[in-house]
Amino acid sequence: MAENAWILGIHMTKFGKRPTDDVVDLASEAALGALKDAGVGMKDIQVLAAGNLRGGGGLAQALQKQIGQTGIPAFNVANACATGATALRVAIMAIKAGEADFGLAVGAEKLSGVGLLTGNTARAEGDEWTPAGRFGAVTGLDGRTGTETMPGVFAQVGMEYGHKYGGASFELFAKIAEKNHAHSTLNPLAAYQKRFTLDQIMNDVMIAYPNTRSMCSANCDGGAAAVVVSEAKLRTLSLEQQRRAIKVSASVLTSDPWQAACQVLPDINTLTKAAANQAYEQAGLGPSDLDLVELHDCFATAELVHYDNLGLCETGGAADFCNSGATWRDGTTPVNVSGGLESKGHPISATGIANIWEVCHHLRGEAGDRQIEGARAGLAHVIGLGSACGVHILEKSAA
Amino acid sequence: MAEPVPMVDYLILDERPHLRATLCSDCGATYFDRRNACAHCGGTSFSHQDVPTQGTLISFSIVHHAAPGIPTPFVAGIVDCDGTAARGNIINTPPDPEHVTLGMKVRLATYSLGEKAGVEAIGYGFEPA
Numbered sequence A: 001m002a003e004n005a006w007i008l009g010i011h012m013t014k015f016g017k018r019p020t021d022d023v024v025d026l027a028s029e030a031a032l033g034a035l036k037d038a039g040v041g042m043k044d045i046q047v048l049a050a051g052n053l054r055g056g057g058g059l060a061q062a063l064q065k066q067i068g069q070t071g072i073p074a075f076n077v078a079n080a081c082a083t084g085a086t087a088l089r090v091a092i093m094a095i096k097a098g099e100a101d102f103g104l105a106v107g108a109e110k111l112s113g114v115g116l117l118t119g120n121t122a123r124a125e126g127d128e129w130t131p132a133g134r135f136g137a138v139t140g141l142d143g144r145t146g147t148e149t150m151p152g153v154f155a156q157v158g159m160e161y162g163h164k165y166g167g168a169s170f171e172l173f174a175k176i177a178e179k180n181h182a183h184s185t186l187n188p189l190a191a192y193q194k195r196f197t198l199d200q201i202m203n204d205v206m207i208a209y210p211n212t213r214s215m216c217s218a219n220c221d222g223g224a225a226a227v228v229v230s231e232a233k234l235r236t237l238s239l240e241q242q243r244r245a246i247k248v249s250a251s252v253l254t255s256d257p258w259q260a261a262c263q264v265l266p267d268i269n270t271l272t273k274a275a276a277n278q279a280y281e282q283a284g285l286g287p288s289d290l291d292l293v294e295l296h297d298c299f300a301t302a303e304l305v306h307y308d309n310l311g312l313c314e315t316g317g318a319a320d321f322c323n324s325g326a327t328w329r330d331g332t333t334p335v336n337v338s339g340g341l342e343s344k345g346h347p348i349s350a351t352g353i354a355n356i357w358e359v360c361h362h363l364r365g366e367a368g369d370r371q372i373e374g375a376r377a378g379l380a381h382v383i384g385l386g387s388a389c390g391v392h393i394l395e396k397s398a399a
Numbered sequence B: 001m002a003e004p005v006p007m008v009d010y011l012i013l014d015e016r017p018h019l020r021a022t023l024c025s026d027c028g029a030t031y032f033d034r035r036n037a038c039a040h041c042g043g044t045s046f047s048h049q050d051v052p053t054q055g056t057l058i059s060f061s062i063v064h065h066a067a068p069g070i071p072t073p074f075v076a077g078i079v080d081c082d083g084t085a086a087r088g089n090i091i092n093t094p095p096d097p098e099h100v101t102l103g104m105k106v107r108l109a110t111y112s113l114g115e116k117a118g119v120e121a122i123g124y125g126f127e128p129a
């Protein structure tokens, strides 16, 4: 039996515009916050995993040079929007393998003012038609054979679900954004804390139908970090540390298995279903045992399909589930009570730890105004297009 | 004038322009890109298969904001061509949700990308059938 892992300390920085902080500042703030929360120091940490996508690489060592060069193994990870969850997964694997008692996972990103994440820029055109690349293309294909923009790709993901099962209207997708923006008003660390009406959301600037601007994840700066500890070590720590520690009941990372058409439109469903099923199996819990879920609402159109992928509703029933109000914070399955990526914000590499922080905050009973009362179990999910999917199930300490 | 060139190598410009998929000889998985091996079964033997030019629009997005230099709005679509899914813009119809709907029948259509060094390049999309 592999060693169990627990979250001993966790921290999320304020998300938003952080003009005077660089990536290392954000990572340091998150890491020092997590260490303080855990009641340990860098000298205790035996493995470090850090992720950042847009800062040029090597965040782990850059962070060590600010907060503690102790010579431990450092892993720099990159897995698109699942980078934070991947860093956490690396630290947890080291604990489970018995190679470390304490691990630190960090994710940080500078994304304020980046604008639309388009995937690429238009190809420079020469004086002749020259076939290039894996499609033998004589011109840039973005905009010619579909879209490389994230809002457009994820719009198609949601629309495909609508074609398959029906009920997925523009208004339905907008309702998801309405909920998440409303939830964010209770989260002081969210990049935006502004409520919008359904009309405002539907009449906002259209980015990629059916996703308007307020249905897209908010680009912002931020960091998040977690200290993980082995169960054996945890039992030697103070009663207060044991009381606040959160059990990692499941930690799963998947990539997408081959499916027909998965290379034509990214299939973010199969790998999420696989990750969720493995996670429920590991935890010995089912979707009905979850008191809250933080899922990857990079776009409103994505949140809808993940209700189904995570088994929160019946197969094909995501539209009805959404319309029932179940996913509001006073519903049966509160989803993204943090405000989600649409309003809390999406500093890509921090996201996969920030969602764990949100769940832990509730399980510890420390979530203040937005506390889900009596929360005992929660799930955090991220997707990095490409794809990678991280699912963690967390449980309150019985002690 | 020289023979026109296709926008991508899987667009075949014969009398009846069509898409041509790369077919795994072992498992039948289809691809449009240059292959190293089959991502489904690992096979390394491939043949070609003509893709039907008629299909059903199974997903789309009307893209209003794209990378600099890419004209908007345009409709990015996924078309089920009798079992083979293909990407393509929905063309020759206004890019709005009144004219583009899930489940609509479409067919392959070609258009000129213009001329360079005396050679015309031909692109493709799907138009309402």
Ligand SMILES: [Zn+2]
Binding pocket: B024, B025, B026, B027, B028, B029, B038, B039, B040, B041, B042, B043
């Ligand atoms: Zn094959």
